[in-house]
Amino acid sequence: MRADFVHGTTYGSGHINDTYCVSFDQAGLLRLRYIFQRINTRVFKTPVELMENISRVTRHSLQRLQEEGNPESWRRTLTCIPAIDGKAYAVDPQGGYWRVYPFIERATGHDELETNEQAFQAAKAFGNFQKLAAGLGGKRLHETIPDFHNTPKRLEALREAIEADICNRAAGVKQEIAFALSREADCRRVTDLIASGGIPERVTHNDTKLNNVLLDDVTAEGVCVIDLDTTMPGSALYDFGDMVRTAATNKKEDDTNISSLAVRLDRFEALVQGYMAAGESFLNPNEIGNLAFSGKLLTLECGIRFLTDYLKGDVYFKIKRNDHNMDRCRNQFAFVAAMEKEMREMERIVAAQAGIGVNQMAVA
Incomplete structure (x- = not known):
């Protein structure tokens, strides 16, 4: 043509x-x-x-x-x-x-999540993306960013940064360091499940922000998932967990007013409903059982990464002010703590959508 x-x-x-x-x-x-x-x-x-x-x-x-x-x-x-x-x-x-x-005509990406319906449509689109990719045959996809969501390795990198302390910052963040290190068992849960065969390795997107889904200009339906640069082997829990991290909080990632930071349970429920609309046909019981936990895990991992970068001198994430990475870290850890308080209710929401008992959640 x-x-x-x-x-x-x-x-x-x-x-x-x-x-x-x-x-x-x-x-x-x-x-x-x-x-x-x-x-x-x-x-x-x-x-x-x-x-x-x-x-x-x-x-x-x-x-x-x-x-x-x-x-x-x-x-x-x-x-x-x-x-x-x-x-x-x-x-x-x-x-x-x-x-x-x-x-892709008549469809638009949105940078800000404004409604629960948008959360539902985005989660459904990412679920459909994984559903379509579930039967991909042939050799394993390339790991273009090795160990991108290997949380135990992220924790090990934090330990190395603490030990080196090249910027003499560790003494000022003892509370944040203790918070991360005390959750080592959480860091291992998903990688242990993959290693044991409890959950399968899947094709995952690994950057599940709202603006990576195009919504139909007329119906507002999630039409197409875009920005596939981080598509590689991983866990479905990584994609859903990162949606929770970015969409179910009432604060922006670097908001310093963390005393009122909370879980948007209405937004979390919309994410679960959208994702399960596609995911219930291919997710296994261990994946469903850990959907609520995955939000905590990905938020914890992100906070660990911010803390590590702060200790190393802000060499990876772009910053706009002094202590920007530490503000981000504290925000993420506050969201982890908020989810820990709401975890039973989050598990109840998932169980209700999946039609299972809440005692079947958080399978390890």
């Missing part, structure tokens, strides 16, 4: 890759739009493996949707437009890696 370039412009609110929306005209009859992205190889150091993952998952998802007879199959998953050599990416003369997706 031949078409004429019309114009292109920067697009979206992402901070990692360079993204452009480019329009083409086909014989004056059809206006076509595509998303062009230059992959940030400083962040994603193995772009070929990254694109192999994305290409395999999106092809498989499209095939599943077509087999189901979904009339909007091309709108329900990203599609990699192949380069001239047939690969899912192209390399420019400067060594930059590029990819192209068809623009």
